[in-house]
Amino acid sequence: AAGxxxxxxxxxxxxxxxxxxxxxxxxxxxxxxxxxxxxCRSARRTGSRIPxxxxxxxxxxxxxxxxxxxSSRYEYARVRFGRVxx
Numbered sequence: 001a002a003g004x005x006x007x008x009x010x011x012x013x014x015x016x017x018x019x020x021x022x023x024x025x026x027x028x029x030x031x032x033x034x035x036x037x038x039x040c041r042s043a044r045r046t047g048s049r050i051p052x053x054x055x056x057x058x059x060x061x062x063x064x065x066x067x068x069x070x071s072s073r074y075e076y077a078r079v080r081f082g083r084v085x086x
Contacts, residue, residue, distance in 0.1 A: 012031050022075065025072070032060070039060060
């Protein structure tokens with residue numbers, strides 16, 4: 001959404017992670033959460049028109065998930081939420 005902090009503007013290193021491995025996907029989730037908190041707080045301090053920090057963090061995580069290779073998206077969602085329904 002316009003005005004939100006964007007995962008496209010941030011690099012999260014995944015070179016050391018196997019994105020088919022649940023443990024590594026959990027590490028990725030921790031990195032994403034930490035970066036989302038930092039990015040969204042910074043955006044609020046600079047006057048960005050973000051409705052709230054929770055919305056920003058959710059949008060940030062969704063953008064990161066969208067940018068994952070398709071083969072990793074399902075596993076990432078399963079690790080993050082415990083189950084995936086379509």
